[in-house]
Amino acid sequence: MSILGNRVLRREDPKLLTTGGTYVGDLDLPSALSLTFVRATIAHGRILGVDSKDAKRAPGVVGVFTCDDMGLAPMPPSMAFLNQAMARPLLASGVVRYVGEAVVAVVAESAAAATDAAELVVIDYEPLAVVVDPLEALKDETLLFPEVGTNNCFELQFGHDDRFFEGCDVVVRQRIINQRVAPCPLETRAAAALLEGDGRLLFYSSTQSAHGVRDTLASSLDLAKESIHVITPDVGGGFGAKATVYPEDVVTAWCARRLGRPIVWSETRSESMLGLGHGRAQVQDVEIGGTRDGRILAYRIDVVQDAGAYPAIGAMLPFMTRTMATGVYDIARAEFNSTSVVTNTVPTVAYRGAGRPEAAAAIERAMDCYAAEIAMDPGELRRKNLIAADVFPYTTPTGTEYDSGNYVPALDLALEMAGYPKLRADQQARRRAGGSRQLGIGLSSYVEITNGVPEGEYGAVEILPNGKAIVRTGTSPHGQGHHTSWAMLVADQLGIAMEDIEVIHGDTDLVPRGVGTFGSRSLQIGGAAVNQAAIEVVDKARALAADLLEADVADIVLDKPGATFHVAGTPSISRGWAELAQASLERAGEPLMAEVDLPTAGATFPFGTHVAVVEVDTETGQVRLVSHVAVDDAGRILNPLLAEGQVHGGIAQGAAQALVEEFSYDAAGNPLTGNFADYSIISAAELPSFDAAFTETPTPRNALGAKGIGESGTIGSTPAVQNAVVDALSHLGVRHVDMATTPERVWLAIQAARADAGNGTKSRKGAA
């Protein structure tokens, strides 16, 4: 019987649970120096001078470096379509563009000595005008790169059709702020670099892509890829923000080469809040038009994306937002326009969902606004407009081809699990009773794009002469459990016990090629590559067995429970994996191994429906998430235990954005939420347990039938929770509340609605 689909416990766990794991900061590197950075304290300013004299003389200091000392070219925006003139220097050069930007590197014998010396560096700034608000940046009045002449770093402009909403009985408009949030992996960024005996650079990185780090270091330091060896030890979370190589990584490597000693860089949380990229940060204007009876005819969305000070992955998020702009709905006409602008803030990068939660939040809020306008139940409105199951593959009006889907059952199951009719009845009862604790029910039917920037992946399976297997993968897990999942896949194909299958990842010397773990891509492409390699190694073994047993290869069968090959009909004469691996070495002089570079057949499109229930105190604006139902469809599920874990984590991060988390700045560009005391990272006490279930609609785009599950939770939950908050207040006339739905925002929205009601006008606006 196949092990696939079972709740197999993680083999990663005993080590993590008994030793606490080995993260970069735990490495024992004798004679290592510590690197720290002096960071910009103003959001925009010209650097008039850097005085490092005292720092250089401080106890234990080995080196103090500025950008000029390094003499390395700036890092250009990683994607060619971003404005390439807005390159990011490795240390600020001439100008600082956000608070937290690294200006000076300080290397000392200990972390304490480096920190103390960094305090002694004096930087003289001439302040420049600051722009924090992306809508202000759009005006190009304050420029971050005057020589470029605009803050625009990327745009997708297709124009507006004046007759777009013709034929619509109803058109509803809403401005939506999808606020800036901080990814907050529990392990901050860290790296260590040293020169090996042969002069190669060994680089330890807390990253989601070992090979990506190697390639970027090679180009930044002008070194051959072969001269760099990257290892990822245990990685304490990434959430997309560690899929990026940061200037500090390059500086760490440069210092090791310059000083000839191992260098360790491990940032503090307060540094990380300003150093690790941020997520989301879109301003959206949505317009939805349709008939009075709930048929959507047209959907338009205009996006301003805040890219932060230097264009990075965040700048291209609107591309992903556009790709799934119309969500799960069959809408004939859609318009999408976007502009990404630089501002004097931390650069934005990928954060769990990366452009897709923004798309889902926009259309799911629009759906509820439309439902409110025509007084239709949000569930009914959704059901009426879902793309039918028999039209897949389905091409959206923005040109995306969804692979497979069956949306209605997920909606029905979610409503059933939530007890929807009873919830509505409870809500009515509370409204009639008129107390201050009102109930809100929020729906979100979402689609998601996984392996959305479609790339292939490397996988290999090698059989050792002792009959055990080694799996090499180009994925880069940091909590996802690939040691367990990939071993399950290989055990299923080979019949070798899971405990005899070792999985190797995140070492560029041991794994020749790899892309990494981000965009919920790992199983559908990395797991599929490993699976394919396992199939091919079985084919090779079968040919060897045919040779050894002097039989036709077509007659050789693999007895999986016994992990042996025999001629069909004569199971008593067989050859095991060990014998075949030895035969391969003896006969062909090569290990019994199959390597696969699996090309992708394209992105896949998971989907589902979430139902959130909140209780809102209308006197204080306090919101409590009471329950959350998630029905997700990620195609065929390999290990439900791990899939549920991904969903739970995603729900929490999505609910966190809807309820409490927001990275904010004052008008001068000073961060107001630069540590864990000020940033409201969500805790166990603010969340309920979740009710998660799956429907399974396989994708035809890989042999496993699997889609990604890493980000669905975030994408589905955020609008469900936000919609629930608005729903709790809808009877008071509130039509929208921006995230995070803090007590202040909710309270203000209630006051504004009451004021409007008093004036006899109908409000469609929420609080600012």
Next chain:
Amino acid sequence: MEVTITLNGTECTHDVEPRTLLVYYIREAAGLKGTNIGCDTTSCGACTVLLDGRSVKSCTVLAAQAEGRTVTTIEGLAEADGTMHPVQRAFQEHHGLQCGYCTPGMVMAIVSMLAERGDHVLTEADVRLGLEGNLCRCTGYHNIVEAALAAARAPELRL
């Protein structure tokens, strides 16, 4: 200054600066890297250890304050033969960890919570409130709470 602590059952003495926090004593002076650091504002709880059997955030205690006392870290929880503590086992059985970084602190906080409960039967609300000072970014807390409640039912931990 010299600070002597019984760390995971072994008495150790290290010469550290008076300003040294307990977490740095554990990680750097004693070389036990299982206790992690996740913030600099006493918010995240990744560094939670047991001080005389009760959980503390070791970033918020001076090493000197632990002089002569007993400290238990994640490395000291399993039995000598490697058998995991019921809380560790519950974490694996309920998939209570993903990246593992918050895990040592979470486990120690729950061990303390279970030791301090007396004859009170812990509820989900108790566990959630009790873990408010321990942040996790991967699991959404769901399975951590499950693991804690399962460990609370473990016969070995019954009073």
